Amino acid sequence: MALLPMALFPAADPQQHTFVSGEHVVTMDVRFLEPYVGKRLVFYSSASPTTEICAVRNGESGACPERFVGAVAIVTFTLKRINGKVASTGSIRELATVVAQSPDLPAHAPFELTQPFVRGILSDLQVFGYDESDIAEPARAAARKESQERTWRICRQELYLNDAKKPFAIIHWRHTVDRIDIMQAQAGKAARPSG
Numbered sequence: 001m002a003l004l005p006m007a008l009f010p011a012a013d014p015q016q017h018t019f020v021s022g023e024h025v026v027t028m029d030v031r032f033l034e035p036y037v038g039k040r041l042v043f044y045s046s047a048s049p050t051t052e053i054c055a056v057r058n059g060e061s062g063a064c065p066e067r068f069v070g071a072v073a074i075v076t077f078t079l080k081r082i083n084g085k086v087a088s089t090g091s092i093r094e095l096a097t098v099v100a101q102s103p104d105l106p107a108h109a110p111f112e113l114t115q116p117f118v119r120g121i122l123s124d125l126q127v128f129g130y131d132e133s134d135i136a137e138p139a140r141a142a143a144r145k146e147s148q149e150r151t152w153r154i155c156r157q158e159l160y161l162n163d164a165k166k167p168f169a170i171i172h173w174r175h176t177v178d179r180i181d182i183m184q185a186q187a188g189k190a191a192r193p194s195g
Contacts, residue, residue, distance in 0.1 A: 021168035041068035070129010086120035128175035
């Protein structure tokens with residue numbers, strides 16, 4: 001299943017990171033979308049193109065933000081066996097922890113989620129921003145400027161393949177309202193980067 005944004009914004013060149021874990025090769029492709037500035041934040045699955053997927057918070061569902069201001073990255077994982085064949089089953093468990101953030105943001109508890117691969121592919125979202133629907137129209141420009149200047153978060157994401165006790169990858173993300181960046185992508189104790 002691949003995730004498609006409602007409006008396909010031009011994205012920067014994708015980044016690719018590859019990890020070897022046991023008998024598997026995990027490839028992580030990351031597309032960074034152009035910032036959303038007061039647009040509806042909704043995605044659709046390639047498996048069910050008419051079903052809306054709303055990125056609200058930490059995998060929870062809810063109403064799609066109508067006037068989202070923020071940044072989005074779409075991450076696609078591909079799982080193959082060392083011999084190059086697509087792995088028929090598998091899952092990734094992620095454990096995300098906030099390492100640092102701007103002082104005015106509320107505390108963010110660690111987040112854990114397990115997602116299965118479907119035909120060797122798994123999609124994930126990195127989203128950071130806010131819905132400006134409740135902000136009066138004349139105050140929106142000032143709120144956007146303030147959030148761009150002052151709001152940020154750094155997260156550590158540990159990725160585990162299947163039931164592994166050690167991560168195959170550790171990713172450090174920097175989230176701002178304008179962009180999401182990978183600060184560092186390294187192999188975990190259960191893996192090594194492939195050449």
